[in-house]
Amino acid sequence: MNNERLNYGDRIIYMEGVVVDVDDCSISVDLKGRLGFFKAPKRMFICDTEPKVGQEFGWNMSFPEQLGPEINEHYVSNIEKERRKQQEMSKRLDNKEV
Amino acid sequence: MSITAETAKAHAHDPAVLCCRAEAGITIEPANLEDPSIFDDLVDSGLLNLDGCLTIEEVLGAKLTKTCDSLAPLTADVLDGVKAPSVSAPAVEEEVAQEAPDQAAPTAAVPVAAGGMLKIHIGEGKDIDLQIPVGALGGGAAVAEVPAAAVAAADAAAPAAAVGEERIVGTLTRKHFNITEVKRGPETKIEGTVLTIREGIEADVIADQELVKDFKLEIITPELYHTYSETVMDVQPIATKEGDSELGSGVTRVLDGVVMMLTGVDEGGVQIGEFGSSEGYLDENIMWGRPGCPDKGEIFIKGNIVIQEKTNMERRGPMAAHTAFDIITQEIREVMKKLDESLVVDTQELKSIRRPGKKKVVIVKEIMGQGAMHDNFILPVEPVGILGARANVDLGNVPVCVSPLEVLDGCIHALTCIGPASKEMSRHYWREPLVLEALHDEEVDLCGVIFVGSPQINAEKFYVSRRVGHTVEMLDADGAFVTTEGFGNNHIDFASHIEQIGMRGVPTVGMSYCAVQGALVVGNKYMQYMVDNNKSEAGIENEILGNNTLCPEDAVRALAMLKAAMAGEDVKAAEKKWNPNVKSTNVELIEGAYGTKIDLVGNEQELPMSEKRRLKYS
Numbered sequence: 001m002n003n004e005r006l007n008y009g010d011r012i013i014y015m016e017g018v019v020v021d022v023d024d025c026s027i028s029v030d031l032k033g034r035l036g037f038f039k040a041p042k043r044m045f046i047c048d049t050e051p052k053v054g055q056e057f058g059w060n061m062s063f064p065e066q067l068g069p070e071i072n073e074h075y076v077s078n079i080e081k082e083r084r085k086q087q088e089m090s091k092r093l094d095n096k097e098v
Numbered sequence: 099m100s101i102t103a104e105t106a107k108a109h110a111h112d113p114a115v116l117c118c119r120a121e122a123g124i125t126i127e128p129a130n131l132e133d134p135s136i137f138d139d140l141v142d143s144g145l146l147n148l149d150g151c152l153t154i155e156e157v158l159g160a161k162l163t164k165t166c167d168s169l170a171p172l173t174a175d176v177l178d179g180v181k182a183p184s185v186s187a188p189a190v191e192e193e194v195a196q197e198a199p200d201q202a203a204p205t206a207a208v209p210v211a212a213g214g215m216l217k218i219h220i221g222e223g224k225d226i227d228l229q230i231p232v233g234a235l236g237g238g239a240a241v242a243e244v245p246a247a248a249v250a251a252a253d254a255a256a257p258a259a260a261v262g263e264e265r266i267v268g269t270l271t272r273k274h275f276n277i278t279e280v281k282r283g284p285e286t287k288i289e290g291t292v293l294t295i296r297e298g299i300e301a302d303v304i305a306d307q308e309l310v311k312d313f314k315l316e317i318i319t320p321e322l323y324h325t326y327s328e329t330v331m332d333v334q335p336i337a338t339k340e341g342d343s344e345l346g347s348g349v350t351r352v353l354d355g356v357v358m359m360l361t362g363v364d365e366g367g368v369q370i371g372e373f374g375s376s377e378g379y380l381d382e383n384i385m386w387g388r389p390g391c392p393d394k395g396e397i398f399i400k401g402n403i404v405i406q407e408k409t410n411m412e413r414r415g416p417m418a419a420h421t422a423f424d425i426i427t428q429e430i431r432e433v434m435k436k437l438d439e440s441l442v443v444d445t446q447e448l449k450s451i452r453r454p455g456k457k458k459v460v461i462v463k464e465i466m467g468q469g470a471m472h473d474n475f476i477l478p479v480e481p482v483g484i485l486g487a488r489a490n491v492d493l494g495n496v497p498v499c500v501s502p503l504e505v506l507d508g509c510i511h512a513l514t515c516i517g518p519a520s521k522e523m524s525r526h527y528w529r530e531p532l533v534l535e536a537l538h539d540e541e542v543d544l545c546g547v548i549f550v551g552s553p554q555i556n557a558e559k560f561y562v563s564r565r566v567g568h569t570v571e572m573l574d575a576d577g578a579f580v581t582t583e584g585f586g587n588n589h590i591d592f593a594s595h596i597e598q599i600g601m602r603g604v605p606t607v608g609m610s611y612c613a614v615q616g617a618l619v620v621g622n623k624y625m626q627y628m629v630d631n632n633k634s635e636a637g638i639e640n641e642i643l644g645n646n647t648l649c650p651e652d653a654v655r656a657l658a659m660l661k662a663a664m665a666g667e668d669v670k671a672a673e674k675k676w677n678p679n680v681k682s683t684n685v686e687l688i689e690g691a692y693g694t695k696i697d698l699v700g701n702e703q704e705l706p707m708s709e710k711r712r713l714k715y716s
Contacts, residue, residue: 023411024470043586086367
């Protein structure tokens with residue numbers, strides 16, 4: 001991994017977002033301005049007080065850039081397996097509930 | 099921004115650059131100068147050219163002869179009354195540079211003056227470094243002539259001669275039993291080297307915890323290493339205490355050739371385990387032989403637990419998974435307790451030795467404590483067990499002091515399921531390299547290990563790190579190690595621990611995965627001695643289990659660095675950007691000084707290259 005592969009890596013923008021969910025492990029943030037959503041481990045957030053829904057966070061970020069057109073089959077296969085498993089399992093869950 | 103007289107003194111040999119526009123005729127004071135710590139960036143971006151620039155000590159008190167703009171480097175042609183540079187050139191840069199570049203503060207590593215090496219450093223004038231193998235002194239080998247003035251310094255650097263009596267404060271015996279085959283059968287038993295696990299034990303695991311909805315047990319033999327697996331949550335040794343022995347003392351029985359491996363998902367099929375995951379083919383995702391990982395050739399008793407939907411991100415989810423999985427381990431432990439002595443293949447005696455008169459050191463291990471899979475069970479009754487243990491988060495993340503033998507006897511049951519490459523699994527503590535290295539080093543007196551959690555909130559982080567500072571002060575330690583796993587906001591308390599210990603005058607070596615992605619969030623002036631645990635080629639979290647965890651080679655470097663720090667030697671500051679060569683240079687220096695060979699562990703490059711890594715990371 002080399003950030004030399006980025007063409008616009010130095011375009012750093014200040015971003016803000018609103019906390020929409022906090023669990024024991026992660027914090028979910030809606031990016032202001034309808035720019036998306038992200039969820040990241042708690043350890044990657046710096047908090048002076050207990051993180052709570054509705055609080056605002058700020059950070060610097062840049063644009064994610066495509067590193068190439070290649071499709072990594074291993075990731076695809078993992079994602080596929082994951083998706084199938086989740087489907088199967090939630091089907092079982094639905095049956096149980098019925 | 100202008101600097102103070104104090105900063106000017108600290109940076110006496112750094113370039114002098116005006117912080118703001120200055121009129122001709124003024125006398126240069128610290129308030130006219132810019133802070134040299136920002137120059138690297140300015141030079142990199144081409145905004146500043148330091149060619150011919152004088153140093154701060156040269157320009158202070160001189161008269162400016164020409165009006166200059168801000169950020170103008172001060173050169174001889176715009177000043178009148180420049181002082182001569184001080185005689186002592188900055189003390190010779192130490193041989194070992196710090197390894198973990200830190201954005202805010204510097205670090206550096208200097209080994210030496212330890213082991214079988216007598217090192218003499220002469221700072222004045224011509225800067226001469228001499229390294230003479232101690233053995234060679236007696237053997238009449240060529241000895242360089244040492245200027246008289248340097249001899250006194252050499253005496254000071256020589257290892258303290260007064261040595262107290264060594265005292266054994268505890269022993270732990272590990273009896274090893276070999277297992278070559280694991281199979282299923284009507285009852286759990288061990289016959290010879292064959293471990294049989296009761297069929298239907300799965301039902302007991304499921305019944306044990308309300309949150310556990312399903313469970314599957316797999317036996318992974320080396321032929322099956324190329325099997326797809328969910329995220330590995332933990333790798334644990336199978337060990338039990340013999341008779342009335344308590345954890346950290348007496349006798350522990352352990353099975354060789356087999357480990358417990360826990361994986362899990364919730365009912366919706368979502369992985370338990372933070373975000374970074376190591377799902378995929380086992381042989382492509384495990385860094386074999388790391389302290390926390392399986393060794394190649396071992397059999398895995400692999401359990402896949404399914405917990406109630408959506409509890410994977412709550413504390414109770416991972417806790418239930420670990421607790422239920424321990425049902426199987428406990429059943430094996432009960433069988434092990436009854437094993438015949440004749441099956442013991444190896445007996446290992448671990449001794450906790452105190453060495454009065456030697457430099458007293460303490461190891462502070464920071465463990466995750468932000469919640470859920472950022473938690474650890476501390477001090478169970480059985481090695482890496484559940485019963486009797488207290489969760490680090492429930493203890494408020496405060497420091498808990500344990501003996502080195504308790505660490506090696508599995509006093510930590512790690513729930514931590516953070517980024518795979520840098521997390522310390524339960525087995526890591528069982529084979530903790532720094533504890534082993536410090537325990538066996540005859541030049542230091544390891545007084546104990548302090549575990550401290552990393553809370554989420556800054557106020558709590560500083561609360562616990564102040565406790566760490568006071569604890570180390572009470573110990574009257576001469577030196578300390580602070581280690582941490584993973585990266586992220588735990589680096590805030592990691593830095594704070596080092597500050598709290600450092601401000602008490604105790605040199606502190608920090609150890610963490612840093613490199614590229616884990617670059618430190620904060621720094622302070624006490625973070626001068628840093629060892630980077632990175633092993634990955636690119637310096638990143640590369641999803642390979644255990645890749646960037648603390649290994650023996652890191653422990654050796656940290657010890658050498660701490661000894662140098664305790665001997666009062668300067669350490670070269672880290673380079674601005676991560677540079678893996680610093681580590682190799684340090685290793686070479688240590689090898690030269692000790693006359694030993696340090697075997698470096700491999701990294702992901704030696705695993706079968708998965709397509710994903712080839713495309714993603716190469």
